[in-house]
Amino acid sequence: MAMRLRSLLRAAGRMPPRDERRLRDLLHEIARAPRGDQVLPARLCASLTSAYEELKQPGRLAFLSILSRQDADVEAVRRCCQVLASFDEQQPRGAGALLRARSELREALLPAHERIIERLAQQPDGLRFLVSLRADLLAAMAENRSPADVAVAAVPGTAPPPSVGGAASVPVMEEDGERERWRELDASLRRQLSIWFDMGLLRLERLTWEHTPAALLERIMAYERVHPFSGWDDLRTRLDGPHRRLFAFLHPRLPGEPLVFVQVALVSHVPTRLRDVLPRGLPLSPRTARGSPAEAGATEVGLTPRVACFYTISSPHMGLRGVPIGGLLIKHVLSSLAASEPALDTFVTLSPVPGFRSWLEARLARHVAAQDGAAGRRTHDGASTLADEVAADEAVALNALLEALRAAGLVSSDPFEAVGPVHEDCEGDAASLALVAVRRALLCLCARYLCLATHRQRALDPVAAFHLRNGATLVSIHWGANSSARGVRESCSMMVNYLYEPESIEVNHSAYVSSGKIAASDSVWALAKVGGDGDHAGVG
Incomplete structure (x- = not known):
């Protein structure tokens, strides 16, 4: 056969x-x-x-x-519809026959x-x-x-x-x-x-160096794309290092196959940069990687971890896209950690903003074109043009960024490549003051992207959409948090914290799903509305 x-x-x-x-x-x-x-x-x-x-x-x-x-068999559907249309409930045994006819129609429509x-x-x-x-x-x-x-x-x-992407489409x-x-x-x-893949059939498992089969650990190493493992020693540290956890969902019908997994760092404060949670560096820039590997991601000696940070969530199977197992994983890991680590009182993520740079470059290009007059004038019939599509407050933020980039000497064909690696120089001299202005402008625009850039009442950024749908609150945005090549290329070095508060998860989830309402802190909303200066508490 x-x-x-x-x-x-x-x-x-x-x-x-x-x-x-x-x-x-x-x-x-x-x-x-x-x-x-x-x-x-x-x-x-x-x-x-x-x-x-x-x-x-x-x-x-x-x-x-x-x-x-x-x-479906169209003729069978038509016959079932005709039976229902001519049905007389007053006939003997009418109710039972009606239910059977409805059942037959449902079956025919499949x-x-x-x-x-x-x-x-x-x-x-x-x-x-x-x-x-x-x-x-x-x-x-x-x-x-x-x-x-x-x-x-x-x-x-x-x-x-x-x-796709070739000369012809x-x-x-x-x-x-x-x-x-x-x-x-x-x-x-x-x-x-x-x-x-309903929760009743999934099994939450904490993976460890001692008890998890090697074949499963090999799959974890192969599947991790956000913060790749540098080798077996790195994997062991993330599994069993001090205050480290790695959880996965498994299914009895797919033995040895992690469907989705999350890496967790237990720390004493809400992390603001990638080095706060990674036990060993993924290749960061020299400036970002200052400090010994032992310091990176470590909890201060003698302090009890009070914060659980989900710093990478991986769903390696494209065929499971749209099947809501990632959100289930976070909620069940949260419950598991709360039960096993009573001192924990805060559950946050340290998440990338993977769509930010492409969105920003597109908005900048539109804004510059409008300013240059290429598409900034109304047509004779009164139709709106490019300039009309850019809100006034967004234009202010984009102008502030352009001016700050010029003052910092970063206007080039690709200015953002230089932004990430210099984020720690933002204090002191005139050059650093110019970088502070770049930082503020980027924070404003990132907040606008996360809070206001939507499509059909859903956040444009895929990571934001995932956490907001799960009921999290966007509480802070951090510039220079990830200056790896990927972090700069996708997020302009930005990372953000989403807070999972058990008492507000369901309310936030319902508001987002029903009306697209985005849960964010006051400081983030102030930035999004160009009402903040980038120095609010919770914004770095």
Whole structure:
């Protein structure tokens, strides 16, 4: 069976109609097998998964296209609707018959691909397969690939479509509703994965050097991207070092696979820089890394840690995007730490702002263009222009940043590369005073980005959206907190603290989800409204 499927799909996109029918028939067999029949679906599902996993990208996209077209039976839906429309509740046994008719309609409305996904999830190693399948689907959707593009690429002698970012753009998936079908398939996958990765099936585990299997620790090292491990010694320190914790969610159906994990530092004060929590440096700039490794991230001798800082949260599986296990992890780790460490009274993060620099550069470019008159004048018909889109207070903040960069001698093709490494020189002489102005302007703009830059009532920054949805409060912003190459490239060296207060988590979560209300401290809001000078308490 597996060989048969591989022969069908190896040619990928442009599949002969006869072979496509054979594949559809196999999918129909899985979807229509009686619910109590465990043998037939298991045999077919095993063939399907083994064949899929040997395919290259074009074949996988062709398979996803065919799977997404396994829809509800329109005729069956129509018949059920007709039965309900003509139903007479006054008939004998009317209530029971009505309930059966409704049940039949619900069953008829269920897409066939959803039944197939459900059967796959029940098979040995089925969850792992579905996570991988959804990762392929999300990647294809992000690249704007269509099965039609794949078909062209699969024809010998035909040039493949250019990659995203090339000279030409990849055609958009608009043919015959393909994009909508892929979105529906993704929704079905996400629903099924959300059921299987519910809290009742997840296991919270503290990972340790002594008791955690080496294979699992190797995966942790491989998956960590935010603050990569420098080696086994670094891993051991983060696992079992003084006041260090590492927790992960595991699933019994995916043994040895960390679904999401968080690293925690127990410290005596709310950290404001990365070196406050990392036991050993990720490659920081020489200025930022001043101090011995023993000092970095250490709690003062003799002081009992009162603050738990979540400084990196990693969700390595793209196929689980949108499945809310990260928020569950933080809440359960918080409860676990509160029970095991009674002295802890504050739970915060030290988080990056990964979308800030790209947002800032775009806003600066728009602002400069408006100032230069390239797009700052109203058109004759009164339509708003570029200048109208930039709020007056944002224009003030952007002007302040430009003036501060000029005064600090940092106006160049890429001024922000120089900002991070010099953050500790912001005191004393005239040059440092100029850098203080840069710092203040960047803090104002970062606060605006986090509090006011939204799309459909959701924060633009992905890390902010994650923590705000979980019920955290944005309490402070710190410049020069991470001067690593990545920290400067993505966040202009900024890091922020999100505070998790057990008594306000649910209120904040509800306000954010229902109306997009962002929970932030007064000092952060003052900066966002250009009402602060960057020296408020809680802003560094």
